[in-house]
Amino acid sequence: xxxxxxxxxxxxxxxxxxxxxxxxxxxxxxxxxxxxxxxxxxxxxxxxxxxxxxxxxxxxxxxxxxxxxxxxxxxxxxxxxxxxxxxxxxxxxxxxxxxxxxxxxxxxxxxxxxxxxxxxxxxxxxxxxxxxxxxxxxxxxxxxxxxxxxxxxxxxxxxxxxxxxxxxxxxxxxxxxxxxxxxxxxxxxxxxxxxxxxxxxxxxxxxxxxxxxxxxxxxxxxxxxxxxxxxxxxxxxxxxxxxxxxxxxxxxxxxxxxxxxxxxxxxxxxxxxxxxxxxxxxxxxxxxxx
Numbered sequence: 001x002x003x004x005x006x007x008x009x010x011x012x013x014x015x016x017x018x019x020x021x022x023x024x025x026x027x028x029x030x031x032x033x034x035x036x037x038x039x040x041x042x043x044x045x046x047x048x049x050x051x052x053x054x055x056x057x058x059x060x061x062x063x064x065x066x067x068x069x070x071x072x073x074x075x076x077x078x079x080x081x082x083x084x085x086x087x088x089x090x091x092x093x094x095x096x097x098x099x100x101x102x103x104x105x106x107x108x109x110x111x112x113x114x115x116x117x118x119x120x121x122x123x124x125x126x127x128x129x130x131x132x133x134x135x136x137x138x139x140x141x142x143x144x145x146x147x148x149x150x151x152x153x154x155x156x157x158x159x160x161x162x163x164x165x166x167x168x169x170x171x172x173x174x175x176x177x178x179x180x181x182x183x184x185x186x187x188x189x190x191x192x193x194x195x196x197x198x199x200x201x202x203x204x205x206x207x208x209x210x211x212x213x214x215x216x217x218x219x220x221x222x223x224x225x226x227x228x229x230x231x232x233x234x235x236x237x238x239x240x241x242x243x244x245x246x247x248x249x250x251x252x253x254x255x256x257x258x259x260x261x262x263x264x265x266x267x268x269x270x271x272x273x274x275x276x277x278x279x280x281x282x283x284x285x286x287x288x289x290x
Contacts, residue, residue: 002285003033005200007244008041009190010183011208012167015040016061016263017250020270021206022054028278030285034121034198036191038184041206042124042164043106046157049122050110058267060109066258071101073172095172099162103174107158114156115139123194125184126163129173134187135163142197152177170257192243202285205244206270208252246281248273 006025008018018041025032037045047057073096115122116139124137128150135150136142137160142151152160155176163174163181173180184191195203240247250273252266 001031002201003199004030004285005034005036005195005198005203006032007190007192007195007203007205008035008037008045009205009207009209010039010041010185011252012040012257013255013259013262014208014250014252014266015044016266017208017252017270017273018044018206019054019058019061020250020267020272021248021274022048023058023267024271024274024278026054028282030278030281032120034123034195034200036123036125036194036198037164038125038188038191039165039167040208041191042161042184045122045124046106046110046161049118049120050113050157052109061260061263061267064105064260066260067101069102069105070258071098072096073098095166095170097171099166099171099174102165102171103158103162106161107156110157112156112158115153115160118157121198123191123198124157124160124164125188125191125194126160126166126174126181127184127186128179129168129182129186130180134184135179135181136194136197137163138194138198140198142194145193145197150179188239190240190244190247192239196243202281203244203246204281205240205247207240207247207249245284246277248277 008015035045035049044057048054115137118139121140122138126135126137128135133148133150135152137152137155139153144151159176163176164184165171166173166182168182168186173182188194189209190205190207192203192205250269252269255262255266
């Protein structure tokens with residue numbers, strides 16, 4: 001049987017569809033040999049790698065409230081306002097959401113585990129906004145594909161996830177080892193390259209970005225989200241087509257960052273997308289007799 005590498009892409013709360021994908025793989029007893037995640041994909045990847053089953057992750061997703069992970073940067077707003085009226089103070093607003101609540105939540109859910117506490121090969125992708133380099137948090141001895149990739153092996157899962165989920169202009173960048181880390185989607189929205197570096201023999205990629213833009217956007221969160229979708233998803237096809245053996249498109253419509261009440265339908269979309277491909281993936285991993 002080929003070693004299955006699962007690459008979970010970014011896309012805000014649409015990434016709850018990853019849970020449904022994992023549930024179907026679990027139901028059909030298809031083992032995930034290694035897992036990688038970007039942004040919301042890093043959240044699901046970290047929880048799964050820390051030892052939770054897909055159904056345990058779903059239970060948490062159905063219980064969590066937006067107030068559990070959103071902490072508005074009111075202090076930053078005030079400092080920015082102060083700097084506007086008193087020029088020369090150089091008080092910038094680095095993000096609308098501080099991200100501390102999210103990091104504490106992931107720390108609690110993963111039991112405070114570090115990358116090295118995790119047994120399954122794992123890669124979480126972020127980006128250093130200062131240098132533009134891709135940053136890969138991993139528990140593996142990886143050889144970078146190029147000089148623009150930084151490998152980090154010593155960190156908490158919660159630190160890696162907090163960095164990977166720092167949507168530009170929405171979350172305050174996560175400072176880590178003199179770097180300012182932001183959403184990994186800026187460099188690798190669906191982390192298939194990380195899977196190749198880890199040695200996956202069959203790469204299953206979950207891309208949350210294939211959608212028709214048939215809804216008008218309003219508000220800063222939606223504007224930022226739509227802009228990033230256009231810039232990242234539509235320019236990331238090359239790596240996926242080159243490395244991925246199968247790409248799943250759950251087809252979830254745009255979801256606001258605080259619309260957690262839509263979790264059940266998003267998870268179902270992931271289940272449907274994976275189930276429609278289950279015969280094909282069984283055949284390609286196990287061979288025609290499976």
